[in-house]
Amino acid sequence: MKRVPDSTVRRLSLYLGFLEELEESGEATVSSDVLARLGGTTSAQVRKDLSIFGSFGKRGLGYFVPELTTRLREILGLGRDWHVCIVGAGKIGLALAQYPGFREKGFHVSALYDASTAKVGTRLDSIPVRDVGRLAADAETEHFDIGVIAVPAEGAQFVADTMVAAGIKAIMNFAPVQIAVPADVVTRTVNMGLEFEALSFALANLSK
Amino acid sequence: MKRVPDSTVRRLSLYLGFLEELEESGEATVSSDVLARLGGTTSAQVRKDLSIFGSFGKRGLGYFVPELTTRLREILGLGRDWHVCIVGAGKIGLALAQYPGFREKGFHVSALYDASTAKVGTRLDSIPVRDVGRLAADAETEHFDIGVIAVPAEGAQFVADTMVAAGIKAIMNFAPVQIAVPADVVTRTVNMGLEFEALSFALANLSK
């Protein structure tokens, strides 16, 4: 398939969000122009984004909301449940595990891992907290699609290596460091520090 | 000044992180090639990124670590303290207010705001929790550089409007919705759902 720009994937997610709202409010169709306004982009951009995957609209009318919603879910791989394991039962790890919107989207947290003996053995909303050393062994019986790294910077690469060894192909990294993985493993790093520094930059250069 | 791509700002933040580590480990100089390797980019990219702001290197040698560190901090506006107010004393708001790395970078949380009467009046590590209705009035006496939106989707636009009315020019939005603001206000939205959906997309299209 044609290469899909990362920016397009982000926008498709956005569009999907709007479509779900539109569906809720009973709209039957929506035009690229309306989606563009909601998403802060242009109608041509919306159409180009969608055209990568096919032509879903009807000229003179727009897109059928339920149909496009379904198609976008398919495209984004949201039709199914993804099994997620989280390493690091600290603030971020626990918040993620408990966040209801997360499960609603099909991301099912099947286990939490931590290195602290105090936390291991406890449970959080029926999710067991296990020793991180068991991750590789557990992965043999339980399948994990996505691994979340929610440990401090120092431990991130080690956790990533463990996940890779356990056969996990997609990693979401919340530690503020780059992690190295083989080419067939996808990673995304969410680094809040970077976001704030971008704001700082914007503020420092407002008038220039 | 020449327009600075968003991607460049992100990379500068990354480089700064590496430089801080290099400084700690006592490296005197660093080449664009080393920075590129650490940041997963190319040496030409590193040099282009820096060249927007001037020429800081020495041919045949590279960049002096302490000097480049200082320059990047200046460029990113990290030489000073930014006053931050957070609206929403829920999980995200509290986590952010307590995160030590945040203050170390110069982001000083001066107040938390919430709508719940149960939370208003309490304190968190000496940070007062106040009623959100007071934000505009407080902004007259206290100066806020950055406003953080850490409320559910429904309340986000209202909070943004309040912040804009209070004269805040930079907003970090953690609510999973787009917010509309005047052109002279900078916003960044951190939407974890989008990140996970991007992983989902990658997984669903791995072999294609």
Place this chain on the structure above:
DNA sequence: CTAACTTTGTGAAGAAATTCACAAGCCCAG
């Protein structure tokens, strides 16, 4: 001091993403 080597800074080339602009298709009113 010289020659071989390293590394920057930057125009020019190339690639990628966005925007333009319009033919083609579909709806709807009369």
Place this chain on the structure above:
DNA sequence: CTGGGCTTGTGAATTTCTTCACAAAGTTAG
């Protein structure tokens, strides 16, 4: 059934970002 009005889908133009490639400048060894 016809004509005016919308809206899509998409090549082409444009803009933006990245990579190439090399002269210029500095370093280091002998």
